[in-house]
Amino acid sequence: MTDPKTPSLSEPLPGDPSREEQIARMLRVDHAGEYGAVRIYEGQLAVLGRTPAGDVIRKMAAQEKKHLERFDRLLPQHRVRPTLLGPVWHAAGFALGAASALLGERAAMACTVAVEEVIDEHYAAQAQALGNEEPALRSTIEEFRQDELAHRDEGLARGAEQAAGYEVLTAGIKAASRLAIWLSTRI
Ligand SMILES: [Fe+2]
Ligand SMILES: [Fe+2]
Numbered sequence: 001m002t003d004p005k006t007p008s009l010s011e012p013l014p015g016d017p018s019r020e021e022q023i024a025r026m027l028r029v030d031h032a033g034e035y036g037a038v039r040i041y042e043g044q045l046a047v048l049g050r051t052p053a054g055d056v057i058r059k060m061a062a063q064e065k066k067h068l069e070r071f072d073r074l075l076p077q078h079r080v081r082p083t084l085l086g087p088v089w090h091a092a093g094f095a096l097g098a099a100s101a102l103l104g105e106r107a108a109m110a111c112t113v114a115v116e117e118v119i120d121e122h123y124a125a126q127a128q129a130l131g132n133e134e135p136a137l138r139s140t141i142e143e144f145r146q147d148e149l150a151h152r153d154e155g156l157a158r159g160a161e162q163a164a165g166y167e168v169l170t171a172g173i174k175a176a177s178r179l180a181i182w183l184s185t186r187i
Contacts, residue, residue, distance in 0.1 A: 009133045023134060024080045025185050026126055030141070031071035032083040032184035033119060036093040037064040040115060043097020044108045053105045056158065060112070060151050067144050074137070083184045092180075096173070106163035112155035114173035116148045122181055123148065 009019055017025070041061035048054055075082060083089075100111035123145035130138045163169060 008129050009131060019133070022129070023078060023137070026130075026137070027071065027075055027078055027080045028083050029122075029181055029185040030126075031068070031075055032085065032089055033122070033181065034064060034068040034071055034144075035086065036089040036180060037115065037119070038068050039090055039093025040097035040111065043094035043099075044101040044111070045097075046094075047098050047101035048105060048108060051105065053108065053158065056154060057108070060154065063147050063151070067147070070140060070144075074140075084187050085180075085184055089180065089184070096176070100169075100173075103169075104163065106159045107169060109155035109158045109160035110163040110166050110169050111173055113152050113160045114170035115177050116152035116155070117170075118174050118177040118181070119148045120145060120152065 009022060016022070038061065041057055041064055044057050045054065045061060048057060074080075096111065097108070101108040123141045127138055127141050127145070130141070160166065
């Protein structure tokens with residue numbers, strides 16, 4: 001199913017942004033998302049770094065850093081400026097990670113599940129919008145999407161669903177993540 005908010009590159013509709021602008025938006029929001037992910041895991045590590053969950057979170061954080069580094073290279077290559085909201089995601093990502101971790105390891109894992117599910121949907125919609133265009137970017141997105149799904153699975157395996165208030169917590173974090181995506185695509 002095509003996400004109505006994600007215009008297809010191969011079948012543009014009147015009023016759709018140009019192909020170049022669409023690629024720029026994708027790179028900008030993906031860069032912002034990976035930056036936010038790094039900060040969330042750094043926030044979680046500030047609280048849980050020395051607990052048994054620390055190694056799992058460190059592994060996920062290291063992968064997010066690799067994702068971020070890839071977009072750090074891609075943006076200048078495509079002459080795309082990063083989102084202006086970087087300082088916001090710097091603070092908000094860390095705060096979300098630390099706050100979820102302060103509620104306990106399971107809540108931290110619930111945060112991971114919520115964020116990664118939203119990123120999964122987001123990357124899937126982008127891959128579909130790209131179709132056969134920009135194969136290198138598409139394969140990057142597909143590769144990262146698999147990593148994000150592995151993070152979600154790790155969160156589920158470590159008891160995310162047993163976190164107190166799991167439904168409310170994940171619904172709130174998903175809403176916030178979708179808003180962050182919406183903003184980072186545009187600003
Ligand atoms: Fe990532
Ligand atoms: Fe991730």
